[in-house]
Amino acid sequence: MPPADTPPVSNLDVERYRAGFRQMCRIRAFEEQAIAAAQEKLVLGAIHPSIGQEAVAVGVCGNLRKSDIILSTHRGHGHTMAKGAEALPMMRELFGRDGGYCQGKGGSMHIADFSVGMLGANGVVGANINIAAGAAHAIRLKGEDGVVVCFFGDGAINRGPFLEGLNWAGVFQLPILFVCEDNGFAATTRTSAMTSGAGPAARAEAIGIPASTVEGNDLQAVDEAARELVDLVRGGGPRFLVARTYRLTGHTSSDAAGYRPQAEVQERWLNDPIENCRKLLEAAGVPAAELAAIREAAEAEMRAAKDEAAATGWPAVELAYADVQDVGDPRTRAF
Amino acid sequence: MPRLSYLEAGKLALAEEMRRDPLVWAVGEDLGRGGVFGQYRGLAEEFGPARISDAPISESCIMGAAVGAAMMGTRPVVEMRFSDFALCAVDELVNQAAKARYMFGGQSHVPLVVREPIGIWRSSAAQHSQSLEAWYAHIPGLVVVVPSTPADNRALLKAAIRCDDPVVYMEHKNLWALEGEVPEAAEPGELGKARVVRAGGDVTIVSWSAAVHTCAAAAESLAGAGIEAEVLDLRTLWPWDREAVLASVERSGRLLVVQEAVSVAGFGAEIAASVAEALHGALKAPVRRLGAPRIPISYAPPLEDKVRVTEAMVVEAVRSMTAAAA
Ligand SMILES: Cc1ncc(C[n+]2csc(CCOP(=O)(O)OP(=O)(O)O)c2C)c(N)n1
Numbered sequence: 001m002p003p004a005d006t007p008p009v010s011n012l013d014v015e016r017y018r019a020g021f022r023q024m025c026r027i028r029a030f031e032e033q034a035i036a037a038a039q040e041k042l043v044l045g046a047i048h049p050s051i052g053q054e055a056v057a058v059g060v061c062g063n064l065r066k067s068d069i070i071l072s073t074h075r076g077h078g079h080t081m082a083k084g085a086e087a088l089p090m091m092r093e094l095f096g097r098d099g100g101y102c103q104g105k106g107g108s109m110h111i112a113d114f115s116v117g118m119l120g121a122n123g124v125v126g127a128n129i130n131i132a133a134g135a136a137h138a139i140r141l142k143g144e145d146g147v148v149v150c151f152f153g154d155g156a157i158n159r160g161p162f163l164e165g166l167n168w169a170g171v172f173q174l175p176i177l178f179v180c181e182d183n184g185f186a187a188t189t190r191t192s193a194m195t196s197g198a199g200p201a202a203r204a205e206a207i208g209i210p211a212s213t214v215e216g217n218d219l220q221a222v223d224e225a226a227r228e229l230v231d232l233v234r235g236g237g238p239r240f241l242v243a244r245t246y247r248l249t250g251h252t253s254s255d256a257a258g259y260r261p262q263a264e265v266q267e268r269w270l271n272d273p274i275e276n277c278r279k280l281l282e283a284a285g286v287p288a289a290e291l292a293a294i295r296e297a298a299e300a301e302m303r304a305a306k307d308e309a310a311a312t313g314w315p316a317v318e319l320a321y322a323d324v325q326d327v328g329d330p331r332t333r334a335f
Numbered sequence: 336m337p338r339l340s341y342l343e344a345g346k347l348a349l350a351e352e353m354r355r356d357p358l359v360w361a362v363g364e365d366l367g368r369g370g371v372f373g374q375y376r377g378l379a380e381e382f383g384p385a386r387i388s389d390a391p392i393s394e395s396c397i398m399g400a401a402v403g404a405a406m407m408g409t410r411p412v413v414e415m416r417f418s419d420f421a422l423c424a425v426d427e428l429v430n431q432a433a434k435a436r437y438m439f440g441g442q443s444h445v446p447l448v449v450r451e452p453i454g455i456w457r458s459s460a461a462q463h464s465q466s467l468e469a470w471y472a473h474i475p476g477l478v479v480v481v482p483s484t485p486a487d488n489r490a491l492l493k494a495a496i497r498c499d500d501p502v503v504y505m506e507h508k509n510l511w512a513l514e515g516e517v518p519e520a521a522e523p524g525e526l527g528k529a530r531v532v533r534a535g536g537d538v539t540i541v542s543w544s545a546a547v548h549t550c551a552a553a554a555e556s557l558a559g560a561g562i563e564a565e566v567l568d569l570r571t572l573w574p575w576d577r578e579a580v581l582a583s584v585e586r587s588g589r590l591l592v593v594q595e596a597v598s599v600a601g602f603g604a605e606i607a608a609s610v611a612e613a614l615h616g617a618l619k620a621p622v623r624r625l626g627a628p629r630i631p632i633s634y635a636p637p638l639e640d641k642v643r644v645t646e647a648m649v650v651e652a653v654r655s656m657t658a659a660a661a
């Protein structure tokens with residue numbers, strides 16, 4: 001006879017979601033440390049936390065190969081980590097230090113790690129959409145079987161590249177998955193107030209790109225939706241996924257977000273994707289203590305990354321002149 | 336005279352013009368909550384959401400719609416929040432707004448103002464720090480304004496709004512908090528008139544926007560060493576006050592142009608060339624320019640600092656120019 005405390009039978013892929021939980025905890029802890037570091041003036045430029053949106057990044061990227069490609073936004077820490085970038089070079093980049101992914105030249109809004117197929121965050125809303133179409137175009141030209149995922153926000157769908165990039169992907173039937181993270185806001189503006197019509201999925205459908213919508217704070221739901229779509233996109237044509245979520249912090253780490261009621265934010269915290277996933281795993285029999293330990297380990301890892309980044313020196317000043325261009329290199333002539 | 340910040344002075348100018356003329360209105364992202372830097376705080380409460388209008392993230396349509404609305408007789412003030420993002424609307428500004436009056440044989444004016452904050456703002460990196468004023472000075476049909484003080488931000492924004500031409504109005508992000516005296520009189524300034532920041536007869540330093548303050552500080556320390564620099568703040572790049580610059584250089588015999596923007600093909604080249612053409616015989620030293628190297632702007636402070644023109648650099652340039660002639 002089984003002991004009384006035997007966990008309920010579950011066919012959840014526990015390994016998979018434990019890994020997803022761990023990754024979400026790492027992203028959360030990274031951003032919590034980054035926000036603290038911004039207050040300490042270690043992070044110098046603007047950062048846009050994705051706290052509350054981790055399940056979208058992890059659920060989608062968990063279905064990609066290392067060789068697959070993503071393009072991200074100004075709110076890109078989660079995407080970047082979920083695609084396999086490491087915390088320390090990311091933290092160093094946020095601090096503008098030596099050993100940052102972009103040699104300290106880009107900062108949070110321009111983080112990229114081409115070695116894991118992360119072709120860059122972007123400071124210009126919507127600019128990544130056409131670039132993503134081109135990346136997918138190259139995969140098609142080279143006859144490869146890779147997939148491109150393009151993340152963007154609900155505010156970006158009002159920029160011209162949304163129409164142009166989706167049409168392009170449709171015309172050339174490119175292997176691209178568009179992921180619209182609908183967090184309800186574009187900076188201080190409720191996106192619904194500035195968006196006509198039925199929203200991103202309807203627009204994609206109108207362009208002939210099949211679209212679906214998923215509860216973005218449910219890791220399992222995002223994972224299952226993304227798995228199906230990535231399979232369809234690989235070697236096939238474009239697909240569009242809307243992930244409904246919420247930005248739990250301000251637009252940037254220095255935005256107190258006074259333009260929305262505290263009660264609204266508090267209510268949204270009850271749908272925290274990390275807590276949702278923790279409950280899912282606990283219900284599947286993973287001991288609470290083990291899940292707490294995963295979270296603590298993630299926090300310890302990110303505290304260490306912060307400390308180590310803070311202890312790292314500045315990049316060599318000569319780098320200011322490096323990697324501008326080959327012909328007419330400013331190291332030869334900058335004036 | 337009341338003291339106002341550069342940001343408050345700009346806000347006051349807009350509010351005054353909106354009170355005066357019901358056809359003046361502003362449009363841009365997040366304006367209802369005061370705009371990204373707070374330049375519109377409180378204006379939606381006074382003028383309502385139709386005249387302090389929010390916009391979707393649609394820069395090309397914000398600018399394009401402003402062109403249409405200007406052709407129909409309203410006076411839109413377009414907010415682009417960073418001059419870098421205004422690049423998403425260059426067709427609407429350069430191909431449409433700037434040329435409509437001419438192409439259509441004078442049937443229409445396009446009295447819009449596009450506010451495009453420029454400049455280095457610590458660790459904002461390559462897509463949020465640029466000074467692109469020279470691009471627009473190159474385009475026939477556009478007026479380009481680059482205020483450096485609170486008083487000018489009030490007077491010149493008012494002038495820009497009343498101007499019947501499309502005006503690219505470039506405030507410097509690092510000046511938002513700068514305080515200064517702003518005259519009570521609510522008269523608009525004159526577009527195309529330089530300001531003598533400091534008089535002096537040994538060298539003429541021509542500058543605009545935030546770099547003016549660097550030059551003024553340098554001139555003070557040069558005065559301590561017995562070199563009297565005249566500092567001119569151009570205030571507008573098109574039209575630029577050629578007469579004032581030529582008159583000053585004629586007296587001093589020396590010209591230094593100081594700009595935050597990339598020096599190569601920057602507006603300083605235009606001034607330097609004009610002076611060299613007109614005053615060749617009067618020059619006691621070769622014309623000099625200081626500006627940024629032709630590199631993108633970095634995030635890391637020590638790298639970012641490589642594009643800054645400092646007070647020490649201005650002092651050094653003037654010393655070498657005055658020494659050369661001695
Ligand atoms: C072309 C352009 N316009 C405006 C901005 C300023 N801006 C940065 S983020 C942002 C809001 C973006 O909203 P959304 O696409 O929903 O992404 P989210 O911030 O919600 O992740 C705006 C307006 C920009 N970076 N680029």
Ligand SMILES: [Mg+2]
Nearest residue numbers: 153154155185
């Ligand atoms: Mg959004």
